[in-house]
Amino acid sequence: MARRLFSSPLTLIGLFIVLMIIVLTIFAPWISPKDPLEVNLGQKLLPPSSEHWFGTDEVGRDIFSRIIYGTRISLKIGLLVVVIAFPVGTVLGAIAGFVGGVVDQIIMRITDIFLSFPGIILAMSIAAALGPSIENVLLALAITWWPWYTRIVRSSVLSIKNAEFVESARVIGANPIRVLFKEIIPNSIAPASIQASLDLGFVILAAAGLSFIGLGAQPPSPEWGAMLSSSREILRDAWWAATFPGLAILVTVLGFNLLGDGLRDLLDPKNR
Amino acid sequence: MTLLEVKDLKQHFTIKKGFLGEKKIVKAVDGVSLHIEHGETLGIVGESGCGKSSLGRTILQLLKPTSGEIIFNGKNITHLPRREMKTVRKDMQLVFQDPYASLNPRSKIRSILETPLIVHGMNNKAERMKIIESLIDKIGIRKEQLDRYPHEFSGGQRQRIGIARSLTLNPKLIIADEPVSALDVSVQSQVLNLMVDLQKEFNLSYMFISHDLSVVQHISDRVAVMYLGKIVEIANVEDLYKNPLHPYTKALLTAVPQPDPTKKRERIILQGDLPSPVNPPSGCPFHTRCPVATAECKTEVPELREKEMGHWAACIHVQPAQLEKPRLIIS
Amino acid sequence: MDALRYIIKRLLLMFPILFGITVLTFFISNTIPGDPARLAAGPHADAKVIEELRETMGLNKPLYVQYGTYMNNLVHGDFGFSNFSHQPVIEDIKAYFPATLELTLFSMFITILIGIPFGVISANKKDKIADQFTRVMSLMGVAMPAFWLGILLLLFFYLQLGILPGSGRLDTGLSPPVTITGMYTLDALLSGNWTVFQSAIIHLILPAITQAAVTIGMITRMTRSSMLEVLKSDYVRTAYAKGGTDTRVLYGHALRNGMMPILTLLGMTFGHSLGGSVLVESVFSWPGLGKYAVNAITYLDFPAVMAVTMLIAILFITVNLIIDILYQVIDPRLNYD
Numbered sequence: 005m006a007r008r009l010f011s012s013p014l015t016l017i018g019l020f021i022v023l024m025i026i027v028l029t030i031f032a033p034w035i036s037p038k039d040p041l042e043v044n045l046g047q048k049l050l051p052p053s054s055e056h057w058f059g060t061d062e063v064g065r066d067i068f069s070r071i072i073y074g075t076r077i078s079l080k081i082g083l084l085v086v087v088i089a090f091p092v093g094t095v096l097g098a099i100a101g102f103v104g105g106v107v108d109q110i111i112m113r114i115t116d117i118f119l120s121f122p123g124i125i126l127a128m129s130i131a132a133a134l135g136p137s138i139e140n141v142l143l144a145l146a147i148t149w150w151p152w153y154t155r156i157v158r159s160s161v162l163s164i165k166n167a168e169f170v171e172s173a174r175v176i177g178a179n180p181i182r183v184l185f186k187e188i189i190p191n192s193i194a195p196a197s198i199q200a201s202l203d204l205g206f207v208i209l210a211a212a213g214l215s216f217i218g219l220g221a222q223p224p225s226p227e228w229g230a231m232l233s234s235s236r237e238i239l240r241d242a243w244w245a246a247t248f249p250g251l252a253i254l255v256t257v258l259g260f261n262l263l264g265d266g267l268r269d270l271l272d273p274k275n276r
Numbered sequence: 277m278t279l280l281e282v283k284d285l286k287q288h289f290t291i292k293k294g295f296l297g298e299k300k301i302v303k304a305v306d307g308v309s310l311h312i313e314h315g316e317t318l319g320i321v322g323e324s325g326c327g328k329s330s331l332g333r334t335i336l337q338l339l340k341p342t343s344g345e346i347i348f349n350g351k352n353i354t355h356l357p358r359r360e361m362k363t364v365r366k367d368m369q370l371v372f373q374d375p376y377a378s379l380n381p382r383s384k385i386r387s388i389l390e391t392p393l394i395v396h397g398m399n400n401k402a403e404r405m406k407i408i409e410s411l412i413d414k415i416g417i418r419k420e421q422l423d424r425y426p427h428e429f430s431g432g433q434r435q436r437i438g439i440a441r442s443l444t445l446n447p448k449l450i451i452a453d454e455p456v457s458a459l460d461v462s463v464q465s466q467v468l469n470l471m472v473d474l475q476k477e478f479n480l481s482y483m484f485i486s487h488d489l490s491v492v493q494h495i496s497d498r499v500a501v502m503y504l505g506k507i508v509e510i511a512n513v514e515d516l517y518k519n520p521l522h523p524y525t526k527a528l529l530t531a532v533p534q535p536d537p538t539k540k541r542e543r544i545i546l547q548g549d550l551p552s553p554v555n556p557p558s559g560c561p562f563h564t565r566c567p568v569a570t571a572e573c574k575t576e577v578p579e580l581r582e583k584e585m586g587h588w589a590a591c592i593h594v595q596p597a598q599l600e601k602p603r604l605i606i607s
Numbered sequence: 608m609d610a611l612r613y614i615i616k617r618l619l620l621m622f623p624i625l626f627g628i629t630v631l632t633f634f635i636s637n638t639i640p641g642d643p644a645r646l647a648a649g650p651h652a653d654a655k656v657i658e659e660l661r662e663t664m665g666l667n668k669p670l671y672v673q674y675g676t677y678m679n680n681l682v683h684g685d686f687g688f689s690n691f692s693h694q695p696v697i698e699d700i701k702a703y704f705p706a707t708l709e710l711t712l713f714s715m716f717i718t719i720l721i722g723i724p725f726g727v728i729s730a731n732k733k734d735k736i737a738d739q740f741t742r743v744m745s746l747m748g749v750a751m752p753a754f755w756l757g758i759l760l761l762l763f764f765y766l767q768l769g770i771l772p773g774s775g776r777l778d779t780g781l782s783p784p785v786t787i788t789g790m791y792t793l794d795a796l797l798s799g800n801w802t803v804f805q806s807a808i809i810h811l812i813l814p815a816i817t818q819a820a821v822t823i824g825m826i827t828r829m830t831r832s833s834m835l836e837v838l839k840s841d842y843v844r845t846a847y848a849k850g851g852t853d854t855r856v857l858y859g860h861a862l863r864n865g866m867m868p869i870l871t872l873l874g875m876t877f878g879h880s881l882g883g884s885v886l887v888e889s890v891f892s893w894p895g896l897g898k899y900a901v902n903a904i905t906y907l908d909f910p911a912v913m914a915v916t917m918l919i920a921i922l923f924i925t926v927n928l929i930i931d932i933l934y935q936v937i938d939p940r941l942n943y944d
């Protein structure tokens with residue numbers, strides 16, 4: 005299994021990026037050369053150099069250090085959103101598929117409603133209602149994201165709910181809750197988990213977008229989307245202030261996508 | 277003594293084709309009556325789709341019957357609430373066809389075997405292990421193998437694990453739905469012999485479902501032949517194989533290779549395809565393919581009658597031998 | 608007959624969804640914010656004003672009554688009053704929507720123009736250099752923050768080279784064409800105003816490319832995989848056997864039959880573009896719904912945000928409905944030769 009994972013260069017690149025992000029997140033204080041919030045007006049708008057690899061911003065903060073600290077914020081949002089949305093979506097999807105009938109109808113119609121909004125728009129309005137802050141963006145994204153897992157898990161549950169090992173649990177008299185949590189869910193969350201690994205990237209992207217329009221992290225937080233947003237003021241004088249935070253988002257999202265794609269190929273029964 | 281009695285059992289599935297689509301009814305089991313004695317094996321044979329599995333699952337209450345009664349151990353269990361049904365489940369178990377699909381791929385064998393005991397409230401781990409260890413000893417699985425996953429075993433081993441699981445609760449009746457048809461021929465007889473041994477040891481009754489007539493012959497005391505949801509013939513195994521009465525049974529039997537070439541029968545080939553259980557033929561369901569069908573067969577539904585001593589068939593063209601008193605339904 | 612039944616079914620199913628959308632937006636606007644009256648009154652209002660507002664907004668009534676009022680207003684085209692533009696939200700939407708629609712249509716046009724040929728080439732040259740390149744590009748496109756790409760394009764084409772405009776819909780000094788559809792390019796064409804048409808097109812280029820970058824990646828991937836399916840099939844082999852040339856077979860036969868899943872994806876990209884408009888319009892100060900919504904957020908003008916949200920959702924499901932119906936009506940199995 006591991007060998008197959010490593011035989012695809014793109015997956016390897018993805019894995020490498022994700023590992024790098026994890027390392028940066030954990031060791032940010034040791035890796036970053038400067039304090040990400042330290043204002044130094046004497047050093048403002050400096051282009052990239054050996055001292056400031058990615059240059060400095062309008063108040064002289066070191067952009068390289070800010071980007072490193074930014075991994076913490078982005079990874080935290082990505083993980084927390086998935087950690088909230090995944091179990092909620094999974095359990096609802098499993099219940100819908102398992103119980104069927106009216107319960108299924110109700111749950112699926114609710115997910116349809118959520119999915120009839122383009123994701124970022126729904127998240128935007130919820131975050132706007134809650135008020136601008138990173139926690140609210142997190143909550144808004146979680147509320148927007150769960151229906152995807154519900155759909156995926158429901159369809160995998162439907163495909164195994166009449167499997168013989170599930171029936172065997174019913175024959176011995178196991179109650180439905182036990183059947184659901186011990187037999188059905190463990191055997192039907194693989195596709196949704198792969199989706200979750202892809203989603204880590206997309207959640208980070210969406211959160212950056214919401215911060216960009218002023219809903220998420222507020223300055224002076226070194227959040228990538230917020231950094232991009234304020235870079236617009238100094239675009240004429242400091243191309244680096246706009247370039248590097250965006251590059252950080254691109255690389256991060258790409259990393260999770262590549263890894264997720266690789267995992268999907270790995271778990272696809274057609275490739276076994 | 278009768279362990280299981282089934283009276284006029286029906287299992288009709290409603291299938292709906294799409295939203296606004298018209299409803300269709302599949303008569304998977306359509307008025308089956310039978311009984312199984314303590315320690316007896318009743319074989320059920322029939323072509324694919326004739327409703328054997330549906331019958332088994334309905335008896336086990338995995339499917340809610342459309343109508344009819346199921347009396348188990350003197351108790352009518354047809355409409356028991358789930359809680360009460362749970363205690364009955366201890367006494368009737370199912371062995372599945374596919375040894376690859378019937379074990380949870382993410383559970384260790386230990387946990388697969390332990391689950392029935394846990395579900396039925398045996399909280400003492402040591403006690404559970406004692407039961408499991410004595411069982412796996414009988415099926416030829418070693419204690420060290422308990423912590424392996426199903427995919428680490430061969431098909432035959434898995435099927436034996438499946439049988440062991442059905443025995444953990446010490447049941448009285450086991451419904452085995454094609455338990456050996458997914459196995460290699462070489463492994464089939466091993467598993468069959470194991471089932472026979474276990475039957476003696478635990479005084480089990482079997483309802484043994486198969487489309488393989490020779491396997492059924494080997495293991496059964498009595499055999500029922502199903503066609504489109506109905507039993508068309510039921511008799512002792514010797515009577516049925518030596519002296520089949522129903523034209524369908526005759527046709528099935530001629531298709532079986534005979535061990536004794538001198539007794540070679542002429543093969544009867546059935547015309548046409550198996551009709552759909554959605555629109556079963558009128559009258560006798562077999563008339564569309566029957567070599568001896570007459571005009572009457574298209575309209576008259578033949579009842580299952582005792583034609584010879586203990587030998588029942590549903591065909592108007594089979595003349596009853598002289599019985600003291602013809603009875604209508606199996607008692 | 609089946610197609611008709613399908614259309615009826617889909618139309619019927621649309622009502623519960625529409626109802627659900629209003630319930631959800633009602634829920635977001637009336638129960639999530641701690642106090643809608645405080646929101647509506649603005650950050651500097653005093654307690655008495657807020658209390659009065661609560662009364663006039665009917666916030667002291669039970670929720671279902673409030674929902675009834677809300678629905679009633681919606682049906683009558685009343686989406687609330689914007690305290691930031693000082694006019695009914697519906698007026699603002701009428702003013703801003705054409706700009707968004709124009710941008711979305713243009714970006715979808717670019718998406719189709721680039722995405723589909725790239726997908727076809729990629730499938731036809733599977734695993735060759737062209738395919739590898741296309742696949743990496745589409746992966747990048749999907750992972751790319753569109754608003755960042757927009758900023759980079761601004762930086763290069765507007766600030767650095769100065770060859771393309773960086774904001775707005777027309778050069779300053781030009782007045783908009785006579786309003787017919789509200790889409791400047793179309794209106795300029797219809798009224799024969801060539802100068803305005805040129806200016807409008809030039810202003811569209813950067814935002815539309817930015818918007819399209821993400822969807823091109825999606826369409827390319829989808830076209831590639833559905834073409835691969837089709838190319839394997841018998842009738843394409845037959846077409847080649849009959850002596851069809853590459854271009855004819857690829858674009859004539861195969862693409863026509865691979866079109867169906869792509870059509871579905873176009874529906875999705877439409878939604879994606881509408882969603883993305885919030886970000887892209889902010890970057891280019893494009894005066895559309897997205898920019899309007901973002902401004903409304905900045906000014907805590909909540910009715911405006913919710914109106915845009917609901918409008919976009921309704922638009923999105925309508926487009927998907929139309930595509931699903933098309934899909935059903937033009938069944939590809941009828942087009943095999």
Ligand SMILES: Nc1ncnc2c1ncn2[C@@H]1O[C@H](COP(=O)(O)OP(=O)(O)OP(=O)(O)O)[C@@H](O)[C@H]1O
Pocket residue numbers: 289290291302303304322323324325326327328329330331487553
């Ligand atoms: N859950 C269900 N819903 C609708 N139809 C069903 C269902 N289960 C079985 N059927 C139909 O009922 C009929 C009998 O099926 P069943 O599985 O009982 O046959 P079988 O004799 O066990 O066949 P096989 O030898 O293939 O296992 C078939 O036509 C089948 O399609």
Ligand SMILES: [Mg+2]
Pocket residue numbers: 328329330453
């Ligand atoms: Mg069966």
